[in-house]
Amino acid sequence: MTATLTPPSIPSLAVELRGLVCTFGTVKSGTVKSGTVKFGTVNAVDHVDLEIRAGEFYSLLGPSGSGKTTCLRLIGGFERPTAGQIRLFGQDVTGQPPYARDVNTVFQDYALFPHMSVLDNVAYALTVRGVDKATRNKRAGELLELVKLSAFASRRPAQLSGGQRQRVALARALVNTPKLLLLDEPLGALDLKLREAMQTELRSIQQSLGITFIYVTHDQGEVLSMSDRVAVFRDGRIEQEGTPQDLYEYPRTAFVADFVGGANVLPGALVGRVGGRFALRPERVEVSADGPGLNASITSVHYLGAQTRLELDANGVSIHALIASSRKFTPGQTVNLRWDAADLRPLED
Amino acid sequence: MAAPFLPKPSLQKPAAHGPLLYRRPVLALLLLLVPPLLWLGVLYLGSLLGLLVYSLYSIDDFTGQVGNVLTLDTLKSLFTAPSNVDVIVRTVLMALIVTLACAVIAFPVAYFVAFHTRGPRKALWVLLITLPLWASYLVRVYAWRLILAQEGVISWVTAKLHLSWLLDEVLRLPVLGGPSLSSSYLGMFLVFVYVWLPFMILPIQAALERVPRSLIQASADLGARPAQTFRRVILPLAVPGVAAGSVFTFSLTLGDYIIPGVVGAPGFFIGQMVYTQQGTAGNLPLAAAFSLVPIVIVGVYLALARKAGAFDAL
């Protein structure tokens, strides 16, 4: 019985998804773009394999309808997989309902209970576990302090601003210290300034509590600044996975190159290679009025503040470039484009 | 593209542990549906089907006993026996005329409430229209006995206005008239219209409320005069409301047997036929056959009304 001597090992994997498929019922024609379509059904999540380590801030990124939210809802237990397996911290939870999973969720619409006070909302997870009133109110109070809303404990959700509701939802989901927190576009309804503040706050809460976060968003800027690792979803599958740097510097497909940060996807022939396609970030394109390089004409100029975005046409291929706004170009002007060959990233087809 | 080293499992069924109702949401749905469907499907629908069967039973002309021999004769007699045909035609005509009258009276009220009231005033109007609906059907029918009686309100009002001669003229009309208003088709018609009117006003009002105000502005903007806007924009959009209301007025008139009994001329209506045949006459097969008439007519009417979009306006 050597097992008794070793300390209980903390599983290093928070989430394991194996061959996960989630099929929704018949989809009317016209709503399916390019998902796997069989007999009038569509796989919202199509054979996804994924491993998320304990303590990670992991993001699921993709356009709407790419399967990222369904994937999150499968982990939370709100959807049932058609096939495949979900393991959380080494335990198979595939057939377990949400209340049996040690996972909490911050919903996109916050889902605060309108008939309960803020304090009762936050204490809910403790109430349903039969924790006595004094203990749960004390604990809920601590969480409200964490999100700086102690003064609002007795209010109703309807009396709070969007940002405050968002923080209540966060406090409510953290009150019973789950091992895993799911966040479904939690900042989507907030304005830009609040969103940026909350990004920092979320990241620091995650690091101080050491909880695994899975974060769903379609906002690639958000993802790059917050995540340890990212999975890019497309049509129910994971297109590419890696650190933000990996994704930005080494996109493997045209979709990832374009979706994460925006990139020019250029045919090999244009850039002096044989065949294939290559990604080139717009800020790596050097534009000069004269000198050697690829000949192109400026179709439009968009002033963005510190930088200016140029839309160019080179032999019928449209290219865009980001340049310092101190440099002046006008539409119709003919220019030369250059880049470092190392900045061309070959793409899979 | 995650973790290529993972073996890709073939389409395996998800694990078989965990609560059954969670893993089989369809089961939860079934559990919810079974009791109400048993009630409505067995008790109610079963009874309706049983009624259909009853209409096929034969009845012994001499003993009046319901026999077990199935026959189509009872159903056939609905269309062959002149007295039965009379009843059906009389009822359907009354239902049509009542429906038409309700629509004509209801439209201006609905229009006024939809377009010329707002806020609490609108709520008050809607309440005023709804309240009579709930003030006991029987009581409202009874009220008309007071009004139509020979010594009642209408006689008094016409006398005060020196119009008694007009009332007498009206009562002398063939078919419509009778010895007094309370025993004439005219009186019955008034009561029907009165009792079902709110059922017509409310759907029309609901349909008109949904006419986007911008549409009316757009029409005016494009140079339509108010009358043109009304005819080309508002009226067509009110059609589903009228259709929905008419489902009620038509169906309710078809099946009513109280009003023709309390107020009205001697001729029988479908409802009365059903009532007396099952009761005093003891001819349940004929009663059942007669009750199928409104089912069929209402069924056809519902299908037509559905085409007119009535159910979006309910």
Added chain:
Amino acid sequence: MRSERSSWGLRVAAYLGVAFLHIPLLLIILYAFTSEDRTYTFPPPGLTLKWFGVAFARQDMWAALWLSVRVATVATLIALALGAMVAAAMARARFRGKDSISLLITLPIALPGIVTGIALLSSIKRAGLEPGLATIVIGHATFCIVTVYNNVVARLRRLSPSQLEASQDLGARPFQTFRYVLLPHLATALLAGGLLAFALSFDEVIVTTFTAGAEQTLPIWLFGELFKPRQRPVTNVVAILVMLVTLLPILLSQRLTQGHEEMDGAGKST
């Protein structure tokens, strides 16, 4: 709207329409006080309060009232349970046959009452049941389901599904989610639907004549009174009573369903 001012014709038609709806009811009240008890002479020759005393002394009236209250209560409870169940199943799920089910729920009020009545009567006869409280309740509950269903399904559709998910997510078992989240959300809709069902049952006469046998609910009692030549104002007194018993729940349920226009529980501050 081209203008807030309405034409005279429209205004007069609307006021006349509403007057048409209400004058008969006012007359009912007036005739409860008339001193003439055999005819409907207008205007009443004199006014008296004695009919209230006469009506309240009628034992058969009280018996009918008591039966009506019991029937309406039991029918409402059954309709609440069945209506809420079918609403829960129908609110969001999509499945084949859903349209047929909603048709089935509406049918008892879409078809003339006499059809429901005779259909149930034929079943009662076939089953060899004795008409009475139970058979009246069966008929009433059948057409009351739809009022509960309509109220509850509308409220459920306004419930953001994430509310129930959030509750489960935070560890609430199905019964706890029902107790803490679903029931508070539905409470007023259930109450409103129940009150409507009660009023509907309390007032029903057509189906009841078939299913009641020899029993008398208050409307049946009233129906019998209509044809009696004496003490006619007693009918009016009871009519006022019936109106009060049906109108109060209606007004209450209207209040309960107001102020639920927005999607409840969705926290987006847009």
